[in-house]
Amino acid sequence: MKLKKDWTREHLEKHYIGKMTATTIPVNISISGKQKILDMSQLEIILREAEVIAQEECYCRKKMGNCNDPMDGCLSLDKEALDAIEKDGAKRITVEEALSAMKRTYDAGFVHMAYVYDGKDKPEIICSCCRCCCHSLSAALRFGYSDHVFYSEKIASQDNSLCDNCGACVDRCQFEARKMDKEELLFEPEKCAGCGLCLLDCPTEAITIVERERIGS
Ligand code: SF4
């Protein structure tokens, strides 16, 4: 992957490593008639439990500029939200506005992540992240800080009998769990973060998101 700009190890260690962890939030899709319906229930539970939600422009994409729109999927909750509104001019939004921003970022191919600060027991930042700009995905996937990002309890399950090897899911996967080998799709479940991004463009419904322990059991 060629980047215009990247983080440095010093910056990541000073601001993020050991100060917070991130967990991917799974998105599922159900098919109703010819409509694909996005199931963002886990995300919705977190957002509905918050008393205040604030929305800001994505700091990482502004700083790195390796990809861009949409920029509005960076959310903070409760105390973090009040701080962001007061100090950074963030905008207070409703749960419905937050879900609609997160639907846009999912469609654009960004991973939903819940950030928990060290010593806290619930997420205060909900973000829409990419491996090229996000400090945390960059740290885990390019700088070797693998225990900085946890993978969700879900995982993709692949039905190769339905797959037509079109390759549409390959670019959607930020974790490089999917690649084309000659004309054939290769899925490496050990790299799968369970984010559900690959579902949207699959024309044959060959992918489903299941509980992680069901794989191999
Ligand atoms: S953590 Fe994700 S959404 Fe938040 S600022 Fe960074 S890339 Fe943007």
Ligand code: SF4
């Ligand atoms: S294969 Fe990639 S895009 Fe699909 S759920 Fe796993 S990590 Fe996400």
Ligand code: SF4
């Ligand atoms: S998008 Fe679906 S059909 Fe196409 S390669 Fe991926 S799993 Fe197979």
